Amino acid sequence: MFAAYAARIDPEDPLSGLELGERPEPEARPGWSTVTVKAASLNHHDLWSLRGVGLPAERLPMILGCDAAGVDEDGNEVVLHSVVGQSGHGVGPKEPRSILTERYQGTFATQVSVPTWNLIPKPAELSFEEAACLPTSWLTAYRMLFTNSGTKPGDTVLVQGAGGGVATAAIVLGKAAGLRVWVTSRDEAKRARALELGADGAYESGARLPERVDAVLETVGAATWSHSIKSLRPGGTLVISGATSGDRPKAAELTRIFFLELKVVGSTMGSKEELTGLLNLCATAGVRPVIDSTYPLAEAKDAFAKMSKGDLFGKLILKP
Numbered sequence: 001m002f003a004a005y006a007a008r009i010d011p012e013d014p015l016s017g018l019e020l021g022e023r024p025e026p027e028a029r030p031g032w033s034t035v036t037v038k039a040a041s042l043n044h045h046d047l048w049s050l051r052g053v054g055l056p057a058e059r060l061p062m063i064l065g066c067d068a069a070g071v072d073e074d075g076n077e078v079v080l081h082s083v084v085g086q087s088g089h090g091v092g093p094k095e096p097r098s099i100l101t102e103r104y105q106g107t108f109a110t111q112v113s114v115p116t117w118n119l120i121p122k123p124a125e126l127s128f129e130e131a132a133c134l135p136t137s138w139l140t141a142y143r144m145l146f147t148n149s150g151t152k153p154g155d156t157v158l159v160q161g162a163g164g165g166v167a168t169a170a171i172v173l174g175k176a177a178g179l180r181v182w183v184t185s186r187d188e189a190k191r192a193r194a195l196e197l198g199a200d201g202a203y204e205s206g207a208r209l210p211e212r213v214d215a216v217l218e219t220v221g222a223a224t225w226s227h228s229i230k231s232l233r234p235g236g237t238l239v240i241s242g243a244t245s246g247d248r249p250k251a252a253e254l255t256r257i258f259f260l261e262l263k264v265v266g267s268t269m270g271s272k273e274e275l276t277g278l279l280n281l282c283a284t285a286g287v288r289p290v291i292d293s294t295y296p297l298a299e300a301k302d303a304f305a306k307m308s309k310g311d312l313f314g315k316l317i318l319k320p
Contacts, residue, residue: 002023002298002320004297005021006018006060006062007019009057009060014050014051015050026105026113031115031117032114033073040065040107041165041316041317042316042318046064046065046108059102063109064106066135066136067133069129069132077124079120079132082107083272100112124283132317138278140268140269140270141169142270142275144170145174151179151215155214156182158183158231160184160216161224162202163185166217168290169289170217182209197290212232216228222249225252232260235260238264240264291316294317295316
């Protein structure tokens, strides 16, 4: 079957390790299902995999892609929950938790195999492309907002780095939940786009805000860490789920953290139950993922290059 896969690891030039070509079809195994992929979406996780983060060379070649929506062997339209081993279903109780492409072949292919437990019915209201956006970045934003931030309707949330998948999801989901959402970006066009999506304020990266916020959603890391800490009200919460600019900020702001009794909460992906809740929210409330552009799987290298440059607003879709 045709696939986009990591053939080599190169921390300095990750795209050089991306190959397109034929790979073996998934083999049947008890407790697993094979899904015909209708749409898949890119995440920064795919770029990190090409750098060797979470993907050692001995596991190559590895088909990339965490997210997909498609049709199972019985003709059911499904969405994949891409965390394997979280429950033991299909892999045994001692299986360590991993995301597709870390231990198991991913979704950038004609077919993908996952534990049957990981399949969730796709709501009829969502297209395959829309549903394929949800299992990683949108689920991450959902968990950050509704499980870990401690916010309630009327609170103010700052989203760092408008334009990325998680940040874009946080804007849309935050507004749907009745939050006041502020965003930052170095890019004027991305700030304008965020306002179009419903953000209540859009500011230059590092700019002084009109007032301190109840929570900050942080995915950028080192470049925005200090600003995130300084933007919180006393007792506020910073939720971090990524560090695309690096994980070693120049200043940890420890004095401010303990003196103002700030909370720093790590957040990773989400549960199957949370993904089901996200799908139901989208279906019933009219919430839809923001899609930047769609590519045939055969043009996956162009999509990866676009993500690598940061030249996007919303999700990038691949269609086999």
